[in-house]
Amino acid sequence: MHDVAIVGVGIHPFGRFGPKSAIEMGAQAVRAACADAGISWSDVQFAFGGSNEVDNPDAVISLLGLTGIPFMDVYNGCATAGTALELTADAIRYGKYELGVAVGMDKHLPGAFTADPEYYSAPSWYGEAGQFLTTKFFGIKINRYMHDHGISHATLAKVVNKSLRNGVLNPNAFRRKPLDEATILGARMLNYPLTQYMFCSPDEGAAAVVLCRADIAHRYTSNPIYLRATALRTRRYGAYEVHSSWAAVEEDVAPTVYASRAAYEAAGIGPQDVDVIQLQDTDAGAEIIHMAENGFCADGEQEKLLAEGATEIGGRLPVNTDGGLIANGEPIGASGLRQIHELVRQLRGQAGDRQVPGNPRVGYAQLYGAPGTAAVSILTT
Amino acid sequence: MTKVAFAPDVFTWPAEEPQLIGSRCSVCQAVTFPRKPSCPRCGNPDMAERLLPRRGTLVAWTIQGFLPKAPYAGGETEETFRPYGVGLVQLGDEVRVETRLTEADPEKLRFGMELELVVVPFRTDADGTEVVIHAFAPTES
Numbered sequence: 001m002h003d004v005a006i007v008g009v010g011i012h013p014f015g016r017f018g019p020k021s022a023i024e025m026g027a028q029a030v031r032a033a034c035a036d037a038g039i040s041w042s043d044v045q046f047a048f049g050g051s052n053e054v055d056n057p058d059a060v061i062s063l064l065g066l067t068g069i070p071f072m073d074v075y076n077g078c079a080t081a082g083t084a085l086e087l088t089a090d091a092i093r094y095g096k097y098e099l100g101v102a103v104g105m106d107k108h109l110p111g112a113f114t115a116d117p118e119y120y121s122a123p124s125w126y127g128e129a130g131q132f133l134t135t136k137f138f139g140i141k142i143n144r145y146m147h148d149h150g151i152s153h154a155t156l157a158k159v160v161n162k163s164l165r166n167g168v169l170n171p172n173a174f175r176r177k178p179l180d181e182a183t184i185l186g187a188r189m190l191n192y193p194l195t196q197y198m199f200c201s202p203d204e205g206a207a208a209v210v211l212c213r214a215d216i217a218h219r220y221t222s223n224p225i226y227l228r229a230t231a232l233r234t235r236r237y238g239a240y241e242v243h244s245s246w247a248a249v250e251e252d253v254a255p256t257v258y259a260s261r262a263a264y265e266a267a268g269i270g271p272q273d274v275d276v277i278q279l280q281d282t283d284a285g286a287e288i289i290h291m292a293e294n295g296f297c298a299d300g301e302q303e304k305l306l307a308e309g310a311t312e313i314g315g316r317l318p319v320n321t322d323g324g325l326i327a328n329g330e331p332i333g334a335s336g337l338r339q340i341h342e343l344v345r346q347l348r349g350q351a352g353d354r355q356v357p358g359n360p361r362v363g364y365a366q367l368y369g370a371p372g373t374a375a376v377s378i379l380t381t
Numbered sequence: 382m383t384k385v386a387f388a389p390d391v392f393t394w395p396a397e398e399p400q401l402i403g404s405r406c407s408v409c410q411a412v413t414f415p416r417k418p419s420c421p422r423c424g425n426p427d428m429a430e431r432l433l434p435r436r437g438t439l440v441a442w443t444i445q446g447f448l449p450k451a452p453y454a455g456g457e458t459e460e461t462f463r464p465y466g467v468g469l470v471q472l473g474d475e476v477r478v479e480t481r482l483t484e485a486d487p488e489k490l491r492f493g494m495e496l497e498l499v500v501v502p503f504r505t506d507a508d509g510t511e512v513v514i515h516a517f518a519p520t521e522s
Binding site (some may be wrong): 111246 | 387388391403411413414415421422440441442443444445446447449450451452453454455465467468469471474475476477478479480481487492514
């Protein structure tokens with residue numbers, strides 16, 4: 001199996017862009033990634049494109065050039081971009097191609113996502129009863145976690161405060177206005193204990209990466225970033241997940257835990273080696289829980305770590321240095337590639353005002369979403 | 382006044398002591414809610430109907446603080462909407478169900494508290510039909 005390198009990253013800012021289509025944003029992200037790799041679109045041998053709202057992300061090639069390459073469309077909930085990344089990497093790992101692109105794009109309406117519950121294997125009455133809401137699940141999960149592990153409401157506010165301050169430093173972020181902890185805590189309660197400012201918003205944006213076989217990476221760049229591992233996992237029996245009308249009495253851990261273990265094992269890297277972290281922060285509570293589920297601390301330790309500023313850009317566990325989902329919002333197809341874009345910038349030392357000090361060498365990205373799917377990627381210099 | 386259940390096959394109705402309708406796997410004995418066509422643990426397609434215990438304990442909860450979009454069918458408007466509790470309730474040692482709670486005050490909900498199934502008003506249709514839904518209510522006050 002071949003090793004895989006990332007030689008180009010590109011992003012279209014996240015936010016709201018009026019009539020501009022997701023396809024146009026996707027094309028802009030691919031052009032930026034190709035320019036970053038010093039290649040032209042005609043050099044690209046294949047691509048995977050991820051989106052929730054766009055049925056056929058492959059429409060992006062009509063803006064980039066109809067070169068006839070294989071372009072595969074993927075959708076896998078909030079793990080869509082991680083899936084596109086893994087499939088692109090696998091095609092290179094197994095020797096089918098040498099160089100390809102993973103792109104994600106989306107354009108969502110404001111407000112919580114909705115859909116037909118039956119598509120999630122939930123009963124149709126589940127939506128009618130007012131339970132088919134991702135925000136409700138995240139409220140239930142963090143409320144129990146806070147009770148079990150002694151996490152305070154103030155710690156939830158600290159997550160948001162930090163993410164928005166990081167968003168201020170990120171010109172591509174959606175929310176770039178800081179909020180103090182009292183304002184965050186005092187905002188409208190959407191799903192106890194989570195207030196309005198503790199959730200990310202579905203929005204618009206695109207991101208793309210150029211991957212190639214590691215042994216040819218130096219043709220394109222003097223500082224390739226290596227994709228050491230990708231892992232996808234679905235929920236097991238016993239995990240209580242998004243859009244579940246029930247759960248087993250015997251509890252199992254969330255799919256993130258399994259994806260994380262598999263990725264660490266494949267990379268031969270442990271959580272203690274990681275220098276920059278990207279976690280799925282659909283809400284402030286998810287960032288707290290995911291710190292533990294991905295092995296960065298013990299359950300409950302987050303209370304002390306956040307009080308010490310450990311997850312700040314200059315802390316020992318920098319989390320969501322570009323503001324994460326809370327500052328960037330979540331265009332589902334693009335979100336995970338936004339994470340990779342940020343990690344690559346950090347590992348190359350190109351993150352500007354939000355650069356993690358000390359020449360970070362290892363980056364880690366995690367996605368989680370309905371109906372209980374997780375993706376983890378590990379990158380190194 | 383006609384009273385109808387908000388959806389068929391969710392709870393026994395009309396009934397003096399309504400029960401949620403689940404299913405149990407004939408092979409591995411896993412219990413689900415609602416009734417499932419096959420077992421989520423072992424894949425066995427032979428599931429028998431099982432009426433679930435009426436009492437349980439509160440494992441986890443939140444308060445739904447905003448009016449959900451469609452397909453929500455509670456019939457409220459932004460003006461009339463009142464937050465409602467949603468909890469994960471463990472019924473005996475059989476299964477945990479995600480369900481509405483009659484209590485929506487965080488101060489009055491406790492992890493581990495005892496709850497009992499009740500059927501409560503959900504909405505009133507234009508023709509006067511009262512639509513009812515299942516919820517769990519604290520047994521102590």
